[in-house]
Amino acid sequence: MKTIFKFATLTLMMFALSAYSFSASKAENLERGVTGPVGNNTSWSGYSTVSLIPGAGLIPITSTTTVFYIGFTAGAEADITNMVLYTTARGSSTITAVTPVTLGGISNPMIDLASVTVCPVIEISTFNPCIVRLDPTKLVLSALSDYYLAVFFTASDANNNSIGLTAPQFQQSSLRGTYISGDETRLTVGAAIPSTLSFSNQPYSLMYVMNN
Amino acid sequence: MKNLYKLATMMLMATVLALSAFAQEPAPAIALANLTEGQGSVASSGSQSWDGLSEFVLIPGASLMGASSTTTALYIGFTGGSEADIGNMVLYETPRNGSTVLKVTKVTLGAISNPSINLTSTSVCPIQPVSVTNPCIIRLDTVKLALSPLDDYYFTVYFTLDTNNEKISGLGQTASPGALSGWFLYGDQTRIGVKGALPTNENSDQPPYFLAYVTNQ
Numbered sequence: 192m193k194t195i196f197k198f199a200t201l202t203l204m205m206f207a208l209s210a211y212s213f214s215a216s217k218a219e220n221l222e223r224g225v226t227g228p229v230g231n232n233t234s235w236s237g238y239s240t241v242s243l244i245p246g247a248g249l250i251p252i253t254s255t256t257t258v259f260y261i262g263f264t265a266g267a268e269a270d271i272t273n274m275v276l277y278t279t280a281r282g283s284s285t286i287t288a289v290t291p292v293t294l295g296g297i298s299n300p301m302i303d304l305a306s307v308t309v310c311p312v313i314e315i316s317t318f319n320p321c322i323v324r325l326d327p328t329k330l331v332l333s334a335l336s337d338y339y340l341a342v343f344f345t346a347s348d349a350n351n352n353s354i355g356l357t358a359p360q361f362q363q364s365s366l367r368g369t370y371i372s373g374d375e376t377r378l379t380v381g382a383a384i385p386s387t388l389s390f391s392n393q394p395y396s397l398m399y400v401m402n403n
Numbered sequence: 404m405k406n407l408y409k410l411a412t413m414m415l416m417a418t419v420l421a422l423s424a425f426a427q428e429p430a431p432a433i434a435l436a437n438l439t440e441g442q443g444s445v446a447s448s449g450s451q452s453w454d455g456l457s458e459f460v461l462i463p464g465a466s467l468m469g470a471s472s473t474t475t476a477l478y479i480g481f482t483g484g485s486e487a488d489i490g491n492m493v494l495y496e497t498p499r500n501g502s503t504v505l506k507v508t509k510v511t512l513g514a515i516s517n518p519s520i521n522l523t524s525t526s527v528c529p530i531q532p533v534s535v536t537n538p539c540i541i542r543l544d545t546v547k548l549a550l551s552p553l554d555d556y557y558f559t560v561y562f563t564l565d566t567n568n569e570k571i572s573g574l575g576q577t578a579s580p581g582a583l584s585g586w587f588l589y590g591d592q593t594r595i596g597v598k599g600a601l602p603t604n605e606n607s608d609q610p611p612y613f614l615a616y617v618t619n620q
């Protein structure tokens with residue numbers, strides 16, 4: 192009898208373990224990301240990229256986190272001063288929330304593009320872009336809002352003068368983007384996304400927006 | 404300890420009973436779902452002769468819409484011709500935004516990868532003759548492959564070098580290509596092996612010529 196009880200306990204533990212592994216969330220797209228081959232756009236010292244993630248483009252996947260993937264095509268090190276995600280009402284430019292975005296727990300990471308642990312295929316290029324997964328942001332994207340990912344590349348920085356960001360060649364993504372001189376990551380709630388920015392093109396660097 | 408074992412046994416029995424009850428429920432019918440956005444309208448794929456050409460169609464992982472499926476169904480469409488003679492069909496898998504082949508999956512129609520499709524038969528194309536107004540859309544055999552958003556896929560079809568293929572036309576090159584894009588190259592491009600490199604897409608993000616939809620069934 193004791194053996195039966197032991198067997199039952201072991202089986203139950205196995206059930207519990209397999210149920211836990213099934214519950215781990217599968218990677219899914221939250222938006223249609225960048226497709227096809229990418230081009231290269233270089234010299235980003237002192238510039239901010241601003242990428243629009245439109246609420247109208249959200250794929251209805253249930254997710255409590257949002258993960259951004261950014262792409263590099265050249266350079267040895269990318270020095271980022273700050274990264275944030277702005278939330279606005281859909282179609283509006285007034286910021287309703289500002290969420291920090293991090294890599295390795297910090298919002299001002301230095302990304303070693305020459306390291307194979309960061310970029311598995313060296314040397315990075317348009318054929319072998321290095322796609323870096325930022326930390327999951329604890330934010331549920333809503334179809335009723337728009338989102339803007341802003342990344343400022345440190346100014347007067349020789350590393351950033353040499354980096355290349357992915358520049359999509361195909362126009363089929365839901366993502367849009369632009370860039371601006373200066374640090375555009377310090378806007379606060381109530382401020383507006385600058386009206387001078389045009390989001391008619393595909394984004395620089397931002398490649399995918401996923402749940403994991 | 405004895406009580407713990409007893410409790411575990413009881414819970415295991417309850418789990419087994421619950422699973423057995425669920426198992427008696429009829430399996431729910433799987434709804435047809437798009438895996439990515441297909442072509443939204445029908446056009447004519449132009450006047451070029453397809454004999455001896457291969458079409459590549461990119462199905463981007465970044466465009467997958469999260470429908471859970473272990474199978475993939477590809478639909479190709481024709482707007483002209485009487486018979487399409489296919490030399491071979493495959494689905495290449497590459498890393499997302501990469502060009503190195505990770506896997507090659509055979510694609511078939513009627514269990515063969517080199518079918519001749521009789522476009523004048525009403526059992527194949529119910530409305531005759533096939534045209535832009537009455538395109539003939541053919542569902543290829545379901546591929547046992549779950550598409551991953553972490554990879555890209557290229558559906559590649561080679562049209563045999565023969566006179567039938569001089570007259571066929573696809574339903575693509577539409578103004579609403581969805582998430583798909585395609586281009587063509589001379590020769591049989593369906594024989595690239597694992598670790599081989601796919602040729603560069605020189606036609607940028609043009610809509611596909613033949614591939615219309617990618618669904619779960």
